[in-house]
Amino acid sequence: MFLKFYGLREQPFGVTPDPRFLYLSPGHREALASLYYGIDSERGFLALIGKPGTGKTTLLFQLLEKFRGAARTAFIFQTQCDSREFMRFLLAELGCETMEHDFVRMHDEFNKLLLQEASAGRRFIIVVDEAQNLDRSVLETIRLLSDFETPRAKLLQIVLSGQPELADKLASRKLSQLKQRISLLSGLAPLSVEESGNYVNHRLRIAGYSGDPLFTPEAMHLVTEFTEGIPRNLNNFCFNAMSLGCALQQRVIGAELVEEVIGDLDMKKHVTEMPMVQPSPLGPPRMQPTLGDASQESLSPEEAKTYMQELVGQLSAWKRKPLA
Numbered sequence: 001m002f003l004k005f006y007g008l009r010e011q012p013f014g015v016t017p018d019p020r021f022l023y024l025s026p027g028h029r030e031a032l033a034s035l036y037y038g039i040d041s042e043r044g045f046l047a048l049i050g051k052p053g054t055g056k057t058t059l060l061f062q063l064l065e066k067f068r069g070a071a072r073t074a075f076i077f078q079t080q081c082d083s084r085e086f087m088r089f090l091l092a093e094l095g096c097e098t099m100e101h102d103f104v105r106m107h108d109e110f111n112k113l114l115l116q117e118a119s120a121g122r123r124f125i126i127v128v129d130e131a132q133n134l135d136r137s138v139l140e141t142i143r144l145l146s147d148f149e150t151p152r153a154k155l156l157q158i159v160l161s162g163q164p165e166l167a168d169k170l171a172s173r174k175l176s177q178l179k180q181r182i183s184l185l186s187g188l189a190p191l192s193v194e195e196s197g198n199y200v201n202h203r204l205r206i207a208g209y210s211g212d213p214l215f216t217p218e219a220m221h222l223v224t225e226f227t228e229g230i231p232r233n234l235n236n237f238c239f240n241a242m243s244l245g246c247a248l249q250q251r252v253i254g255a256e257l258v259e260e261v262i263g264d265l266d267m268k269k270h271v272t273e274m275p276m277v278q279p280s281p282l283g284p285p286r287m288q289p290t291l292g293d294a295s296q297e298s299l300s301p302e303e304a305k306t307y308m309q310e311l312v313g314q315l316s317a318w319k320r321k322p323l324a
Helices: 026-040 056-066 083-093 103-119 136-145 164-170 173-181 193-206 217-227 231-247 255-265 301-320
Strands: 045-050 071-076 123-128 157-162 182-188
Touching: 026 045, 026 056, 026 157, 026 182, 045 056, 045 164, 056 071, 056 123, 056 157, 071 083, 083 103, 083 136, 103 123, 123 136, 136 157, 136 173, 157 164, 164 173, 173 182, 193 217, 193 231, 217 231, 217 255, 231 255
Parallel strands: 045 157, 045 182, 071 123, 123 157
Antiparallel strands: none
């Protein structure tokens, strides 16, 4: 364990979305401010879009923390479900355990909770994470929940958070009514090299690290390039780099150590290749998977062109072959 070696109180690169470690890059800060403003202004539907691992869930936890004590909140992450299951998950998250299976009755129960909070002058916020997995019918159910309103205000604020596939669904004509209700759309982009360095240093400081930057500038550039600036990837990489650095007794992590970790974590070395086999007399050429060779280099453009020409020739010959 490298905590003692690097003078840390706790693990800086954990796998859970701990709001204490939230690093607000300019993009994250803008997204959080937009969501907060949308809820505070009672805009109804909001959306947060970002690639996997960009920090959406951590940002949502921070958002709900801002409304702790002033709102009734529900955080839904079980999104591979039908409309009836979604309502059960929602009621359970609100502390209303029920074995009720009738959709109309569950809807009425939710309506009662909503009116109770409105009478008490409290906000009602529902956050749905991983919303890209929701079926269109479930998204329509969520849209209907937003119909609870008074002539002057929305009684319910809903945040849909998900990967870019969520934006694809919302942009479809079949969900045009839901798209029209989304008043604010925020996006999270991967971190730049500078932001990645700030992110890593921020998490190290929270965990108790003091002193000069642990990663050299050259190392940080390589780390960002390999992880594509995705916070979750950065966490995994830095954990491995610090583990190796501890084993090698290196107080500062440089480019050479980072390149060694890149070699260890490179998935491309372990994927299966699909080489050609001879055409079968009963069918077209087939691709047969075999274990990839880590030492095998990728084809050059000329080699790839020759390969494709040979493949086209084999397919043409097979098509011209008379049937038995």
